[in-house]
Amino acid sequence: MDPYSPTSTYRLQLGPGLALEQAAELVDYLDRLGAGAAYLSPILTAAPGSRHGYDVVDPSSVAAALGGDPGRRKLVERLHERGMGAVVDIVPNHMSVAAPAANPWWWEVLRSGRDSPYARCFDVDWSGGPLELPVLADDGDGGAAALERIGVADDCLTYEDLRFPLAPGTYSPGDPLARVHERQHYRLVSWRRGRERLAYRRFFDVTGLAAVRVQDPDVFAAAHAEILRWAERGELDGLRVDHPDGLSDPGGYLRRLRDAFDGWIVAEKILEPGEALPASWPVDGTTGYDALREVCGLFVDPAGERPLTDLAASLGAPTDVAAVQAESRRLAARELLAPEVRRIAALIAPAGSEPAEAAVAELLASFETYRSYLPEGRAVWDRAVARARAARPDLAAVLGGVDDAVRADPAGELAVRIQQTSGMVMAKGTEDTAFYRATRFAALNEVGGDPARFGVSPEEFHACCARREAERPATMTALSTHDTKRSEDVRARLAALSEIPEEFSAAVHRWHTACGISDPALDLLAWQTLVGTWPISAARLRDYLIKAAREQKERTAWIDGDGAFEDEVAAWPERMLSTEDLCADVAAFVGRVRPAGWSNSLGQKLLQLAGPGVPDLYQGSELWDLSLVDPDNRRPVDFTCRRTHLERLERGRRPDVDATGEAKLHVVRTALHVRRDRDLRGYLPLEAVGPAADHAVAFARGPRRDVVAVATRLPLGLAAAGGWGDTSVALPGGRGTWTDALTGRVLLPQRTDGFCAADLATVLDRYPVALLVRG
Structure with missing residues (x-):
């Protein structure tokens, strides 16, 4: 019997407005559409108010907010009645600790410290004493004033709306609160402390997400017991594994998962162009960002590179993509991930030293891929060391020592922590910084993409497809996901700009003169975003541009932002959309490229759906979907509208290619049914x-x-x-x-x-x- 893989998947973003019961009501629509499986965002119990599910607090239960286990069983039953599969997204790398009272594992760690049976579950360095929790407000006093506001209630230490457990025997009525605080296995400290030192490993730079040690067999068993219970009952057909690069041993984890689950498994592994998934991973493939780059790149005209580069230069925006990426990764290593860098540096120089930290930061910024998998990925490691040495010859001795130590013990703590952190540096430095700085052509600035590679030739596309069919025929392919920087239809319209770069350049110069943003890179990104999403509301555009400006981390940032610049950015959409002549000019230009965008959208969708791999359809994208990065791409989907269009197609309608998007639904439905049949x-x-x-x-x-x-x-x-x-x-x-x-x-x-x-x-x-x- 061949191993299971769905013919296709349809991604559903569960959360407020779309719980498991509502998802069950969509099964009929998804079946008629032709989908092979429903692909669910994480459904285990997440932090209170979670809108996405990636902040799990209890892996032993289905989120009550989503309908609990009864809701899950009802959905799976309906899917299986239709011959469809159930695929679930899981998050083995981390858990939410932002609200300690919501996470029973973390609560017990805070209550009992390193002696807690749950202490082994989290990647915590206890050598520095009590566990510091960076939660206190800080107006420049190191959190001293906030510390005065702690209290005790219901056997908990309290601060604002947070609750923390009291260790047994550490409080009696009348005890000074400062003394009570000092008796705990943790310390409440300034939120700024989390930017400098942390005793627990995080997910990227999010202090509210603590890394989980699933390499421990007992922790693995506890974290996966509920998921594997579904599998044992025949109620689970596939798994999507979130962020395996953050694990100490991704291959070992996936082998253990495969031993426990024989269904379809895909890993959220971001492959750089030319990189292959490690052969030792017993998975069906990736979540498809490699296919996204290949398919979308086909519709980009390489001849547009020089004129669009000249446009960026004329506005003062960066044009040296490699230089921007290198500096952005250094920024991520030096600042955003400073606690992780310091923890690694302490393994080199136990007392800590500035050269050790500088060497680690430079090495982490020098990887060409998200991670090396030692000893398999030795060539990737060697190139990163060589690149770091070339960039910082003054640190050659320290880097040489790191290289020697990692080569001698590729499974040791130093090697593992460097590998875990390099992917974080790549993600924060490239996806969440460089993509918002190097904005000469936003269609290329996508997860798994390379802004320096202008387009994909048909020959390269065919070679990639043939390789996928030969090596990983059941890998997922994607065009839009919950993590993409912009939807497939936005990229398709922007791709058309590469065919008329001179016209676009002239238009941008007119628009910039009339109503520009003072930051050149953000200004260029704003005009591309406007063209790609037109018509768009001022509110959506404002929210996107504020996020983009903060992700740039130049004029402002998420922390210690520039209020005056943010006010300028926030006011820009309304100011621009209120200028009648300017809006008319933008609308006319969009009218020039919109039909080409539709053509590109239909082309890339058909190639994905008919091509090798298991194509994923992101919720709502069966019609035109001009969404931007999250949370914009998690807006509610109008399934009533989609059902109405589907019914018309089922009656034999062959729609025109127009603004309704029904032509895209026609292509999607037709291709999915061909795949299934x-x-x-x-x-x-x-x-x-x-x-x-x-x-x-x-x-x-x-x-x-x-x-x-x-x-x-x-x-x-x-x-x-x-x-x-x-x-x-x-x-x-x-x-x-x-x-x-x-x-x-x-x-x-x-x-x-x-x-x-x-x-x-x-x-x-x-x-x-x-x-x-x-x-």
Whole structure:
């Protein structure tokens, strides 16, 4: 029996407004859409008020706020009745400790200290004494004034709305509160302390998320007992593993998980271009950011690189992407992740030293991938050490000592902590800093992408697809996720700018002169965002730009921000949208690129859905979805509207490509049903022939090569050149009649031996894509 993998997944973001019971009511719609499985955001009990579920506080129960275990069972029952799978997102790396009373494991650690049976669950360094909790307000006094506001109530130490346990025998009525505080296994300290030193490892730079030691077999068992209970009962078909790079031994963890669960497993591993998933990982693949880069890159015109670079330079925005990324990673290592750097440096120089910290920071910023997996990833490690030495020759001796120690013991604490932290530096430095600084072309600034690589050629795309089919045919592929910086449809519209960079450059100069933002990089990002999401409300645009400005960490930041600059940024959307002539100019320009954006959206969606791997459809993206980074991409989805459009398609409607987005739903529904109904194993690139051959991408799927996907790329250039002319794609030979599943058109053989070529001027006259099936 072949191992299970879904034909496709549909991601549901559970939370306020979409609990498990409401998800169960969507099963009929998802089945009719053609989805193979419902893919759920984390459903274990999360912190009070959680809007996403990644802040788990109790892994032994399903969140009551989502409907608890009865809600989960009802959803799974409905899915299985329809022959669909249930895939759940899990978070093994960390737990929320922001509200200690909500987390029973953390509560017991605070109550009993290192002697607690739960102390082994968290990655805590107890050598420095009591565990410091950075929760106190600080107006420059180190938290002294806030400390005066602690109290005792109901056998708890209190501060504001937080509660902390009192160790047994540490309080009697009338005891001075300062003395009571000193008797605990923890200390409440200034929130600023968390930027300098912490005794517990965090998730990235979030002090409210503490790392969990799932490498301990007992901790693994406790953290996964509820999940594996579902599996034992046949109520779980797949798992998505969040952030395995944060674990001490990702491969070991995944092997233990595979031993306990024989369903479909994908890991949220961000692969840099050219990087392969470690061969020793017993998983079906990644969550698909590698495919996102490849598919979306097809629709970017490399010829637009120079003009768009010149535009950025003319505005004063950075153009040296590599330099921006390098400096952003150094910033992440030196400042955002300073506690982790200091903890690593203490393993080199126990008393602590500035050279040791500087060497560790430079090394962490020098990795070309998120993590090396020693000893497998030795080449990645060697290149990082060499790069760090070249950048800081003054630290060569210290770096040499680190290199020697890690080579001698690649499974030791020093090696493990460096590997755990390098991915954090990459994520915070690149995704959450550099992507908001190097803004010459925002369509490239995506998780798993590379802003320095301008587009993907058809040859590279086909090579990647063939490799995926051969090596990891059940890996997930994605275009939009809860973590993407902008939705697939925004990127598709922005991709069209690469075809008319001079026109866009002229437009931006007009708009900037009329209503610019004083920061050049943010200004350029704002105009691209406006074009990519138009029409957008002032409130949504304001919230996005404030977040982008803080992520830049130049003029302002999340901590110690610049209020005056933020006021300027916050006022910009309303100021811009209130300028009638400017809005008319923007609207006219968007009208120029919107149809090309639609074409790109349909093209990249068809290639994802028909291509190798298990395609994921992010909630709501079956219609046009012009969302930005979270929380914008977690807005409620209007499923009533989508049901209405689906019913029209089921009655035989073949919609126009227009603002309703129904054409995208038509492509999604048609492709998902073809995936579900046919065997798509195998991959064969097909070559277009004719004057517009560079504008077509096509491939065949299935053992008999009886499903063919055809998509248009660079549509503005195609139109400027006069269209398809006599360009065609030769279809695989064999018996049977080819039909376009999207239009119902039958392609007649052009020769007596049954040979058939798809004349693209005809096949693509209704839609910019075709899904040909042979009967």
